[in-house]
Amino acid sequence: MGEQQVKRKSGSKRAGTFGPVQFPDRLGVSLWQFERARRAGLVPEPDAGGGRWSVAVVEEVMGRRAQIAALGALPDVGAERAAGLLGARFGMELEAGVLIELARTDVIPVVGEYKGHALYCGRALETFADRAVLERAVESGRLYTRVQAAGYLRVREADFAHLVRSGWVEPVTWVRSGWQRRREVPAVALFRQGDLEVLLAHPGIDWDEVRRTPKGRPSQLARLTTRTGRGGE
Numbered sequence: 001m002g003e004q005q006v007k008r009k010s011g012s013k014r015a016g017t018f019g020p021v022q023f024p025d026r027l028g029v030s031l032w033q034f035e036r037a038r039r040a041g042l043v044p045e046p047d048a049g050g051g052r053w054s055v056a057v058v059e060e061v062m063g064r065r066a067q068i069a070a071l072g073a074l075p076d077v078g079a080e081r082a083a084g085l086l087g088a089r090f091g092m093e094l095e096a097g098v099l100i101e102l103a104r105t106d107v108i109p110v111v112g113e114y115k116g117h118a119l120y121c122g123r124a125l126e127t128f129a130d131r132a133v134l135e136r137a138v139e140s141g142r143l144y145t146r147v148q149a150a151g152y153l154r155v156r157e158a159d160f161a162h163l164v165r166s167g168w169v170e171p172v173t174w175v176r177s178g179w180q181r182r183r184e185v186p187a188v189a190l191f192r193q194g195d196l197e198v199l200l201a202h203p204g205i206d207w208d209e210v211r212r213t214p215k216g217r218p219s220q221l222a223r224l225t226t227r228t229g230r231g232g233e
Contacts, residue, residue, distance in 0.1 A: 017052040026058055029068060032075040036123070037061075037068045039111070074122035076111050082120045090131055094138065100172055101141025101192065107133060140194030143172070149191045153200065155210055159219045167227035169195050 018026060023043075024034035037043045042064050048054040077085070079096035087094040099120055102108040108128060112119040128134075144152055149169075150160035163169045171189035180187060199205065210220045 016055050017048040017050075018055070018058050019052050023053055023058060023061075027062065027065060027068065029065075030075075032122075033068060033071065036071050036076075037064075040071060042067055042071075072123035072126045074126040076119040076122045077125070078114065078117050078119060082108070082125055085125060086128070086134065090134060092134070092138075095143075097143045097173075097190070098134070098137050098141050100143075101137040101194075102128075102134075104141070104172070105137070107137070140192065140197070142193040143190040144193065144196070145188060145190060149196060152193070152196050153207075155207075155221075156213075156215070156219070159210055159213075159221050162219050162221035162224060163199065164189075165226075166221075166224040168224060169199060 020034075021031075024031055027034065029037070034043065043061055044053075044057060046053050047057055074085075079099040082099050083094040083096045086092070086098075099108065099118075103110045103118070103120065107130075108124045109121050110118045111121045146160060146164070147157060150157045153160065160169075164171075169191055172192045172195075173190050174186035175188050175190060176182070176184065176186045177188050200207065205224075206220070213220055
C-alpha cells in the first residue's frame with residue numbers, strides 16, 4: 001500500500017464528520033451563508049470534536065436549506081460597498097459614513113469586521129427600503145472634524161475643545177489624516193451632526209453669550225460640568 005493510500009486510510013476515521021469547509025459545501029452554500037446560518041441558530045455548534053459536525057447533524061441541517069436561503073443573497077459588506085449599493089438603489093450619492101448612522105440606530109447593524117473594518121449586515125442591507133430613514137441618516141450622520149464642528153456651531157475651536165473635554169460631545173469614529181501612514185492609528189476625530197444639533201438645542205448653554213466672547217478671552221463653556229457618561233443627558 002502506497003504512502004498516499006496509507007494517509008487516506010488513516011484519515012478515514014474522520015470521514016464520518018464534516019469540517020467548516022466541507023459542511024457548507026455539502027449544503028451547497030457559500031462560507032458567508034454558512035456563517036450567517038450559524039448566527040441565526042440554523043446550524044448548531046460542532047458536536048463531533050475538533051470543530052467538526054457529525055453526519056447526523058449535517059443531515060438534520062440539510063432539511064433547513066430553504067430557511068438558510070431565506071437569510072438573503074447578499075453577504076455582509078464594508079461601509080463603502082454598502083453605501084454604493086444603497087446609493088444605486090435610491091439614486092443618491094452617499095458617503096460611507098452614513099452606515100455609521102444606520103448602524104447606530106440598528107437599522108443596518110454591524111455584524112463583524114474584516115482587517116479592522118466594520119462589516120454591515122447584508123441581510124438588513126438587502127431588505128432596506130425606507131428612503132425617509134436613509135435621508136434622516138444622511139442628515140444626522142453627516143461627519144465633521146473638530147474645526148468643521150466648531151464652524152457648524154459658529155464658535156471658536158477653543159470653545160469646541162471645552163465641549164469635548166467635558167464630555168458633552170464625543171467623536172463617533174476616527175480616521176487617518178493625509179499625513180498619516182496606513183499602519184498608524186487614526187488620529188482625526190469625527191463628530192456627527194445629530195449630536196451637534198442636540199447641543200444647539202440644549203437649554204443649559206447660552207450660545208449667544210458663547211459667540212460674543214472675544215478672541216483671547218476665556219470660553220463661557222469652560223464652566224461646563226464634566227459628564228462621566230452620555231446616559232445622564
